[in-house]
Ligand code: NAD
């Protein structure tokens with residue numbers, strides 16, 4: 264297959280590109296990325312010279328470029344991850360989110376439609392796979408905090424609600440509203456034109472190469488430098504965390520085996536209150552830096568809550584396990600240890616993405632491509 268992966272220079276996209284390039288030498292993988300502040304080709308240094316990998320610097324909103332690429336490279340599959348992804352930025356600048364997440368997705372869909380419909384075989388053997396988030400479902404109550412961090416059976420005992428695939432969309436932030444809108448467009452292209460689409464909604468990811476504006480890498484870096492850790496509100500909000508490589512594995516499984524027009528939720532039944540995660544991060548980072556475990560607890564600084572802050576996300580991913588056999592491979596404790604170690608050992612990467620220089624460097628390097 265010839266596959267476009269959009270947003271491949273970002274956090275999750277880089278793990279998906281790496282997995283596909285290494286696992287499928289017979290495929291041609293085209294990483295289409297605009298290289299915004301969140302895109303960084305250093306995330307793919309280890310695979311950039313592989314013969315089945317090509318980087319294409321392009322904006323997904325640029326229909327003509329995407330359409331020409333599809334024609335030229337005979338693209339059969341699209342795995343669409345490119346997006347503006349940070350809730351706090353969406354609160355400050357919703358227009359950018361509507362442009363990239365809604366109009367950009369529409370541009371990808373329309374390019375795929377026109378190209379695939381022009382082929383003798385039409386949509387046969389083609390696939391448009393859209394990566395979305397659990398945040399489109401809105402927020403859940405937290406009725407039984409005792410049931411956190413555990414598997415579904417504990418939640419069944421306590422009777423807490425989960426996001427299932429048939430849950431009503433109820434996005435609250437400009438980010439989740441833009442992702443919800445893009446999900447609707449993808450499903451509309453299936454229902455209206457018969458395009459073979461799949462949508463997945465995943466919980467919060469963590470792991471190497473995440474831009475340090477998100478909770479986990481930001482806090483690891485701040486602990487290292489003994490800077491304050493800005494915990495929003497009381498730190499009571501709950502997120503359901505999945506190791507990024509497990510998300511990439513799920514994407515691989517679903518891209519190859521998922522049923523057309525289906526939705527799959529992806530998550531690891533791993534709910535944590537923010538404040539508890541922060542304590543784990545402090546203990547782990549202190550230990551790995553040779554400090555006394557917990558000595559940096561006084562960096563915790565409670566700050567004004569995020570506007571419209573969703574209380575709890577929790578994914579029910581039993582359909583994915585039942586139908587396609589996917590399960591997370593890593594326990595959270597293992598994943599966090601690997602993640603903290605990675606950020607501490609890759610301080611040069613961290614300094615690079617926080618300096619702003621890397622963006623200018625790569626713009627210069629790829630300006631003629
Ligand atoms: P990210 O912000 O780390 O990366 C986004 C990538 O998209 C960057 O490389 C950026 O340069 C690129 N991009 C942005 N606008 C573009 C445009 N107009 N044209 C081309 N490329 C553009 O994001 P991420 O955390 O890796 O998330 C990837 C996808 O997964 C997103 O669609 C997001 O909604 C979804 N998702 C993320 C999480 C999470 O926890 N991070 C969870 C569930 C779903």
Ligand code: TYD
Pocket residue numbers: 349350351467476477478479481493494495496500501502537569
């Ligand atoms: P984030 O990593 O931004 O992911 P999302 O908003 O998509 O869930 O935030 C994770 C949780 O951590 C969320 O409840 C907001 C909270 N948070 C803080 O308390 N302080 C921070 O500085 C950040 C970035 C997030």
